[in-house]
Amino acid sequence: MASQSPILPLAMTLGEPAGIGPDIALAVWMARTKLHIPPFYLIGDAAFLTSRARRLGYTVPIVETAPAEATRLFPNALPVVPIGFPIDDRPGDPSQSTVQAVVGSIDRAVEDVFEGRAAAIVTCPISKNVLYGGGFAFPGHTEYLAELALRRTGEKRHPVMMLAGPDLLVVPVTIHIPLAEVASALTQDMIVETGRIVGNALKAQFGIPRPRLAIAGLNPHAGEGGTIGREDEEIVRPAVEALRSEGFEVAGPLPADTMFHSRARSTYDAALCMYHDQALIPAKTLGFDDAVNVTLGLPFIRTSPDHGTAFELVGSGKALPDSLIAALKLAAKMAARSTQ
Ligand SMILES: NC(=O)c1ccc[n+]([C@@H]2O[C@H](COP(=O)([O-])OP(=O)(O)OC[C@H]3O[C@@H](n4cnc5c(N)ncnc54)[C@H](O)[C@@H]3O)[C@@H](O)[C@H]2O)c1
């Protein structure tokens, strides 16, 4: 009988080494059997991870390997694909000397997924301002991953950030821009393109055959008929109508303050919001411990925990691995669906 090819592992990026990413990656590996964690490898530095495990009092055998061996090794050791830059273990004390390793880890994960060595990418949290200080020119993973996809395929992508929790799927249409710039950045095309990507992803990757979208207004009371700001009538409403004309089921523009209570949430599958905090406040309030950040609109699957580097928790063992676990499980589920 022909032997079955092993399950493709997930490629996990290092994230900020001084943050909680390494702590929770180690904790997740320890919980692999009990919690049915899909196989993954971490792109990082074995000596650094050994030091962090020792600091946490965790017993984690760490093995340097290539992605092709990761699934086989995963039950007995944490597979680490070496990034080629040594990293000092400095809990809660980030250094720009690690920027190359952090960015290189993301680059390597994307290369692996394009080369068919990994099923999807799961990123550990980065410290944005440490990367900015080291010359990183992208607001976050979301935008950088679209740039890597462009370099690889020559095709410009519109990356869409979705926070996916058990009680809410929510998408900010504008992402990492100052609040003062949101109104001028917002366009009808941007909302329509985002709605289209979300609607199609809900069908193809989340198994929702006829997704219902709810679109928030920008202003208080969704502009109160144009008397509290004109954007809802001039930009958001035409976008809602355009999406409907494409066959999507869409409600909006809705007053954002009343669209997240439980009865309101039962009327839609995903909410589109006009700016970062309008979307991420309800997402993290309802499901901080197990919501997942998913990037839609890319030619590969990327998920991430919904939290950041939490420097104050590094090395304490108090960082919860739950959101990273949810990110791994969702990435594996989306990858399985994409091969059906
Ligand atoms: N995906 C990412 O790369 C990502 C996501 C969010 C924030 N960040 C970055 O993280 C840095 C810190 O951001 P922040 O302080 O706004 O958010 P944060 O998520 O790091 O921390 C917010 C609060 O939640 C707590 N917390 C976070 N994760 C936790 C966990 N796993 N278990 C228990 N408690 C946890 C922290 O202790 C803190 O009180 C920033 O540089 C930000 O850019 C990165």
Ligand SMILES: N[C@H](C(=O)O)[C@H](O)COP(=O)(O)O
């Ligand atoms: N906006 C996200 C949040 O606040 O959780 C976070 O910064 C992650 O962004 P990237 O996935 O683009 O790094």
